Amino acid sequence: MIGIAWKSIRNRWPTALLAVLAISMSVALILTVEKVRRDARNSFTQTVSGTDLIVGARSGAIQLLLYSVFRIGNATNNVSWESIEEIRKRPAVDWLIPLSLGDSHSGFRVLGTNEDYFTHYRYGKKQPLLLASGEIFTDVFDTVIGSQVAKELGYVIGQSIVVAHGTGSVALVEHERQPFTVTGILRPTGTPVDRAIHVSLQGIEAMHVDWKNGASVKGEGTDANTIRAMELQPTAVTAALVGLTSRAAVFREQRAINTYRAEPLLAVLPGVALQELWGLVSVAEKALLIVSICVVVAGLVNLISVLLAGLNERRREMAVLRSAGARPIHVFLLLCIESSVLTAGGILLGLLLHYGLVGVGSVYMQNRFGVSVGIALPDSTDLKILLAIAVAGVAAGTLPALQAYRNSLTDGLSQRL
Amino acid sequence: MKETTDSIVQLDHLRFVWPGSQTPVLNIPEFAMGRAERVFLKGPSGSGKTTLLSIIAAVLSPQSGSVVVDGISLGKLRSGQKDQFRVDRIGLVFQQFNLLPFLSVRDNITLPCRFSRRRRSAAVKAGSSLDDEVDRLLSAMHLNPSEVQHKRVTDLSVGQQQRVAVARALIGRPALVIADEPTSALDSDTRQAFIDLLFAEVNAAGSALLFVSHDASLAGAFDRCMDLSDINEAATSSERQGDWL
Numbered sequence: 001m002i003g004i005a006w007k008s009i010r011n012r013w014p015t016a017l018l019a020v021l022a023i024s025m026s027v028a029l030i031l032t033v034e035k036v037r038r039d040a041r042n043s044f045t046q047t048v049s050g051t052d053l054i055v056g057a058r059s060g061a062i063q064l065l066l067y068s069v070f071r072i073g074n075a076t077n078n079v080s081w082e083s084i085e086e087i088r089k090r091p092a093v094d095w096l097i098p099l100s101l102g103d104s105h106s107g108f109r110v111l112g113t114n115e116d117y118f119t120h121y122r123y124g125k126k127q128p129l130l131l132a133s134g135e136i137f138t139d140v141f142d143t144v145i146g147s148q149v150a151k152e153l154g155y156v157i158g159q160s161i162v163v164a165h166g167t168g169s170v171a172l173v174e175h176e177r178q179p180f181t182v183t184g185i186l187r188p189t190g191t192p193v194d195r196a197i198h199v200s201l202q203g204i205e206a207m208h209v210d211w212k213n214g215a216s217v218k219g220e221g222t223d224a225n226t227i228r229a230m231e232l233q234p235t236a237v238t239a240a241l242v243g244l245t246s247r248a249a250v251f252r253e254q255r256a257i258n259t260y261r262a263e264p265l266l267a268v269l270p271g272v273a274l275q276e277l278w279g280l281v282s283v284a285e286k287a288l289l290i291v292s293i294c295v296v297v298a299g300l301v302n303l304i305s306v307l308l309a310g311l312n313e314r315r316r317e318m319a320v321l322r323s324a325g326a327r328p329i330h331v332f333l334l335l336c337i338e339s340s341v342l343t344a345g346g347i348l349l350g351l352l353l354h355y356g357l358v359g360v361g362s363v364y365m366q367n368r369f370g371v372s373v374g375i376a377l378p379d380s381t382d383l384k385i386l387l388a389i390a391v392a393g394v395a396a397g398t399l400p401a402l403q404a405y406r407n408s409l410t411d412g413l414s415q416r417l
Numbered sequence: 418m419k420e421t422t423d424s425i426v427q428l429d430h431l432r433f434v435w436p437g438s439q440t441p442v443l444n445i446p447e448f449a450m451g452r453a454e455r456v457f458l459k460g461p462s463g464s465g466k467t468t469l470l471s472i473i474a475a476v477l478s479p480q481s482g483s484v485v486v487d488g489i490s491l492g493k494l495r496s497g498q499k500d501q502f503r504v505d506r507i508g509l510v511f512q513q514f515n516l517l518p519f520l521s522v523r524d525n526i527t528l529p530c531r532f533s534r535r536r537r538s539a540a541v542k543a544g545s546s547l548d549d550e551v552d553r554l555l556s557a558m559h560l561n562p563s564e565v566q567h568k569r570v571t572d573l574s575v576g577q578q579q580r581v582a583v584a585r586a587l588i589g590r591p592a593l594v595i596a597d598e599p600t601s602a603l604d605s606d607t608r609q610a611f612i613d614l615l616f617a618e619v620n621a622a623g624s625a626l627l628f629v630s631h632d633a634s635l636a637g638a639f640d641r642c643m644d645l646s647d648i649n650e651a652a653t654s655s656e657r658q659g660d661w662l
Contacts, residue, residue, distance in 0.1 A: 004517075004520065004524075004531075007519045007520055007524070008517075010519065011518060316514050317517055317519075319514075320514065320515060320516065320517050321528075323509045324504070324509075324525075324528035324529050324532070324585065325503065325504025325533050325536075326532055327497065327500040327501075327532070328500075330532070
């Protein structure tokens with residue numbers, strides 16, 4: 001029966017191919033949506049690890065998380081250096097990484113921080129940042145760049161770069177008087193770190209020395225050595241990552257920072273903020289999932305319609321089969337096998353399509369959002385989805401098969417008999 | 418499943434009425450056909466020829482009377498058994514569209530062997546293998562096996578298609594071959610040649626042949642030639658009733 005079914009499909013390959021394509025598209029879509037959803041979550045979750053609190057100006061927890069760690073959006077306000085120092089002095093605070101954002105280079109964000117960033121920042125499974133080459137900045141005009149920055153811009157150690165004010169990919173005002181030098185390149189992490197240009201906090205101050213009221217002062221500008229000699233203590237930073245000596249203290253410290261009197265501050269637990277973020281995006285995720293399911297249903301409906309539409313012109317074939325000894329149950333099986341083969345073909349092609357999409361899309365996702373989407377074998381969720389589609393496809397196939405069964409009962413052996 | 422009678426087909430007080438109709442199409446008090454007998458059955462369109470064939474092939478069930486084919490009383494069979502009976506014991510050839518377009522000539526011929534172990538083992542016994550038997554049948558039908566066996570059915574001429582259909586009807590040597598106007602799609606030159614080939618192979622297989630046609634000119638070589646109206650007492654009334662097809 002399987003041989004007959006296969007030959008029958010081959011004979012009708014244009015319509016069969018359409019049915020397979022429809023199913024494969026739906027399979028690819030639902031798998032890819034599921035994959036991006038999970039990998040985005042993973043990627044976000046992997047970005048901060050080991051940080052107990054994120055501190056910033058008072059705004060929303062999600063906003064703080066997004067701009068401080070994921071470099072999405074901008075801060076509404078800064079945190080004064082005094083407050084940062086106050087927090088650092090708290091006994092429960094083990095380490096504190098100041099983060100100063102707001103400048104960019106060729107579309108990559110410039111992050112002002114200090115050496116603590118390289119000693120205490122952790123991503124993924126508490127992995128530290130490692131240098132691929134060079135060393136951590138020591139001079140005001142030194143920079144350490146992420147792997148993606150180096151790769152995309154083709155930068156090597158010793159490269160001189162000019163930083164622009166603002167964070168658009170096309171910057172209008174550049175700090176061309178104070179060029180920076182690349183002294184270190186980080187290993188890939190699969191996090192937004194790869195897309196950051198790290199400079200010291202003093203570096204951030206240095207490039208703004210000649211700036212007053214948000215505009216560049218006309219003239220020759222201060223030369224680099226004069227700037228090096230200046231006292232470049234930052235007055236404010238954008239946010240800070242805080243590590244505590246004991247995790248048990250986290251809620252007490254959070255409350256202390258949130259109720260800090262000198263300045264309205266916000267401290268959030270990265271995990272809690274992430275949960276809030278998921279709560280927010282889950283609506284969109286669900287909508288996307290529903291659309292994907294609809295596409296799957298459309299694919300299956302198409303399968304049914306292709307088979308049903310074929311039935312009328314195939315009545316004669318069925319009659320021939322019957323006259324050659326096939327029973328109605330054989331006719332039923334034939335159609336079931338056909339729909340199963342088409343579904344299986346659709347699933348296989350869909351998987352290939354999915355891998356193609358992921359392969360192409362992962363580059364874009366990494367560049368655009370710093371989200372790493374890796375190609376992996378289908379996991380248990382994927383397999384469940386595929387199984388559900390397979391079952392639905394086979395079940396859908398029984399509809400035309402039943403119709404063919406009924407036809408063959410009433411038609412008998414020949415269209416005329 | 419005893420095969421004690423000498424007749425391959427034995428009809429007794431057969432009466433068949435189409436659903437929704439008052440007058441019977443068939444009312445046959447008695448009809449018998451011997452083993453290996455070749456019977457030519459003629460009659461105008463709508464006289465119930467095809468209906469009679471359907472009853473003998475256990476596709477339709479008569480309202481009353483008994484039908485015994487190859488020693489099997491059809492009235493006692495359940496529908497699954499009827500299917501098995503048909504593929505085991507009857508080879509069918511229709512006017513046209515006998516073949517599955519998506520199967521090769523060889524696959525078309527061996528199709529009954531897929532559904533009937535009886536036909537399969539008989540076919541294997543007749544040749545030394547199933548393939549041999551297909552080759553033999555093709556050659557007997559004046560088709561070159563190496564040339565046509567892997568051809569698409571749709572690439573054959575109508576005459577060739579009908580000969581392939583005969584090969585399929587005969588594979589595994591069914592006790593009875595029923596041919597329903599198999600020549601009406603052929604031109605007059607090839608008709609007689611077709612009949613000759615059919616006869617030769619039916620003889621070789623030892624099958625009985627029930628051949629239906631409205632073309633009386635073909636009747637010459639048959640053992641017996643009869644008009645359906647000779648045995649069908651309902652003939653006149655059904656003709657008046659018009660076409661039920």
